[in-house]
Amino acid sequence: MSGYDNNPFAAPDSDNPFNDPSVTQMTNSSIDPVEQYSPFPATDGLATQTAPGTTSPYQPAVLQPSTDPSPQVTAAAAQANLLRQQEELERKAAELDRREQELQSRGATGKANNWPPLPKSFPIKPCFYQDFAEEIPPEYQRVCKMMYYLWMLNCVTLFLNLLASLAFFTTGASHGVDFGLSILWLVLFAPCSFLCWYRPVYKAFKTDSSFSFFFFFFVFFCQVVIFIIQSVGIPSWGNSGWITAFTAISANKAVGAIMIIVAILFTMCAVLSVILLKMVHSMYRRTGASFQKAQQEFSQGVFTSKTFQTAAASAASSAAQGAFQANN
Structure with missing residues (x-):
């Protein structure tokens, strides 16, 4: 009859979810459900071990000290940089000076000067380049070459004229003026004749320059006149010419003979200068040079000269400043 004790209207046991054995076991257990739950299931051999924490590849931020240099360090670095730049500039300036001196020693031709032919140990270096x-x-x-030999003969004659004037001075104190002027003529005419008529004719033959030809003709004509005056030998002019030589031979024959030799040399210089002047003029007429070409060369040389350009710029600047001040 037990089967009839149950409520026929009750729901069957299988339909009640709370009658599930797992549920009833959990509800009847005395263990706290929170303590019982473990999110990390135990595995064999590893349940009692603690897993070490993994090392992160990123290190925690650490405050670094400031690396900005102090004002003293910055000033020292700037001063060292300025000193280094100054040394570099001085080195470059010295190199430029050395190159400029080399160019000056080589002259406009780009070759080493060879005249006058002086020893390398001599303190004075050659000033010109000459190669016929x-x-x-x-x-x-x-x-x-004949013009060059004439210049050399002129220098030798001027030196002998100095010696003859000195000998003439020994015969009388009144002839001291001739001796002093003979020194002046040697010091003045020897270098000036080289620069004023020999180098121009050398340049004229070298570059076929009309301006150099005209400059040579003008100066060399004056030189011919000077040769004639020296050969005449006007007293108290410092020249041992014919008049002075005949005056000295009456007082001292030896001194007179020396002065006659010098007078002959002066006469030879005068005659050769006239002959060479005619020869150069005939060659000049065959070169096609003219006065118009000389004017063009002179104007081009002046306008392209650095000295002229500097002077013109200075004059223009001064004029502009004066006009500006006048307007104010």
């Missing part, structure tokens, strides 16, 4: 075979056309070399 290289720079002078063959048809002009003979005349150009």
Whole structure:
């Protein structure tokens, strides 16, 4: 009859979810459900071990000390940089000076100067470059060399004139003026004749320059006149010419003979200068040079000269400043 004790209207046991054995076990257990739950299931051999924490590849931020240099360090670095730049500039300036001196020693031709031919140990260096075979056309070399020999003869004659005037001075104190002027003529005419008529004719033959030809003709004509005056020998003019030589021979024959030799040399210089002047003029007429070309060369040389350009710029600047001040 037990089967009839149950409530026929009750729901069957299988339909009640709370009658599930797992549920009833949990509800009847005395263990706290929170303590019982473990999110990390135990595994064999690893349940009692503590897993070490993984090392992160990123380190925690650490405050670094400031690396900005102090004002003293910055000033020292700037001063060292300025000193280094100054040394570099001084080195470059010295190099430029050395190159400029080399260019000056080589001259406008770009070759080392060879005249006057002085020893390398001599403190004075050559000032000019001269080579007849290289720079002078063959048809002009003979005349150009003769002009050079005439200049050398003039220098030797001026030196002998100094000695003759000194000997003449020994015969009488009144002849001291001739001796003093003879020193002046040697010091003045020897270098000036080289620069004023020999170098211009050398340049004229070298570059066929009309301006150099005209400059040579003007100066050399004056030189011919000077040769004639020296050969005449006007007293108290410092020249041992014919008049002075005949005056001295009456007082001292030896001194007179020396002065006659000098008078002969002065006469030779005068005659050769006239002959060479005619030869150069005939060659000049065959070169096609003219006065118009000389004017063009002179104007081009002046306008391209750095000295002229500097002077013109200074004059223009001064004029502009004066006009500005006048307007104010």
